[in-house]
C-alpha cells in the first residue's frame with residue numbers, strides 16, 4: 400500500500416504499479432463476479448471486468464431495456480446473463496449495483512444468497528451507512544466492501560476504452576475472510592481504476608451526498624442562477640449573462656483548472672481578473688460556508704437519505720419530478736444556454752447563400768474568440 404502526500408496529509412492509496420492487472424486476475428481467478436443491475440454503473444463495471452479477463456456474469460430483471468442492453472453488449476442469457484436470483488446464487492462476489500431505492504426493495508432476496516465466504520460489493524456507502532432506514536444489514540460471515548468510481552458509469556467505460564481509466568475510492572466495512580483488502584483492491588483494478596483512495600463507508604456517503612448537493616450540482620446551479628439573475632436585472636442580454644456566467648467557465652476555464660489547478664489560473668489571468676478574483680473569493684466562501692455546514696449536518700443526521708428514500712417510494716414522485724426538471728429546462732438561463740451552445744464554432748454550419756447555387760467549404764481553421772480574461 401503506497402502512502403501519498405495530499406497537501407501535507409499522508410493517505411493510503413492502492414496503485415496499479417503495486418497491484419497490477421495480472422495480480423487482480425490472479426486474486427479473482429476462482430471468483431464469479433455477479434454484477435446485479437445493468438443501469439448506469441452496471442454496464443461500465445461489467446464490461447471493463449469482462450475485457451480485463453475476469454469471470455463476470457450479470458443479474459438483471461427480464462423484459463426491460465437494461466436486459467436488452469446487456470444482450471446487445473455481449474452477455475449471453477443462460478451463460479453470462481441471468482435473472483437476479485440466479486446470478487445471486489452463482490456469484491461469489493455480489494456487486495450490488497441496483498439503484499439505491501431498489502437495493503432496499505431487493506435486500507431480503509440478496510441476503511438469502513449471502514452464504515459464508517462470499518463478498519458483498521457496493522459502489523456507494525448509502526445502503527450500509529443508513530441501515531437504520533434501508534434495513535441492509537449483511538450477515539457477519541461475508542466480506543463487505545465498496546469501490547466507488549469518481550464519475551459516472553458511462554465515463555468509467557469511455558475512459559477505459561481510451562486506455563485512461565477512472566480512479567475510485569475504496570472502503571472495507573467487514574473483513575470476514577481475511578481477504579477483503581486483496582479482494583477489494585483486485586475489484587478496483589479490474590473495473591479499470593489506476594488508483595484507489597482509502598475511505599470508509601460513512602465518509603464516502605457523507606462526502607458524496609454533500610458534493611452532489613454542493614459544488615458539483617446544487618450549489619453551482621444556485622450560484623449560476625444568482626449571478627445570471629443579477630446581470631439580467633441590470634439590463635444585460637441573455638447571451639451576455641449566460642456567456643459570463645456559464646459558457647466561459649465550462650468551455651475555457653474549467654478544462655484549464657482541471658489541468659493545472661485554480662492557483663495556476665489565478666497566476667495566469669489578466670491583472671484585472673486576478674485582482675478581482677483575489678478580492679472576492681473569500682467573501683463568497685464566507686457567505687456560503689454556513690449553508691455547507693447546514694447541508695453537511697443534514698447529511699450526517701440522515702435527513703437527506705430519508706428524503707431520498709421517501710420521495711423515491713412515492714407513487715406520484717416521477718410526475719412531480721418531471722415538473723421540477725421542466726422548470727429548470729425552461730428557465731431563461733438554460734434556454735439561453737441552448738442557443739449559445741448551438742453557436743459554438745465547432746457546431747456552426749456554413750451559411751449558404753439564399754439561392755443555394757454556390758457551395759461553401761467549411762473553414763479549416765476554427766474561429767478564435769479572444770477573451771479579455773487571458774493574457775495570450
Ligand SMILES: NC(=O)c1ccc[n+]([C@@H]2O[C@H](COP(=O)([O-])OP(=O)(O)OC[C@H]3O[C@@H](n4cnc5c(N)ncnc54)[C@H](OP(=O)(O)O)[C@@H]3O)[C@@H](O)[C@H]2O)c1
Nearest residue numbers: 436437438439440441463465496497498501522523551552
Ligand atoms: N450513476 C453513477 O454514475 C454512479 C456513480 C458512482 C456510484 N454509483 C452507485 O452505483 C449504484 C448503482 O447506481 P446506478 O446509477 O448504476 O443505478 P441505476 O442506473 O439507477 O440502476 C438501475 C438498475 O436497477 C434496476 N432496478 C431498478 N428498480 C428495480 C427493481 N424494483 N427491481 C429490480 N431491479 C431494479 C434497473 O433495472 P431496470 O432497467 O429493469 O429498471 C437497473 O438495472 C448505486 O449504489 C449508486 O449510488 C452510481
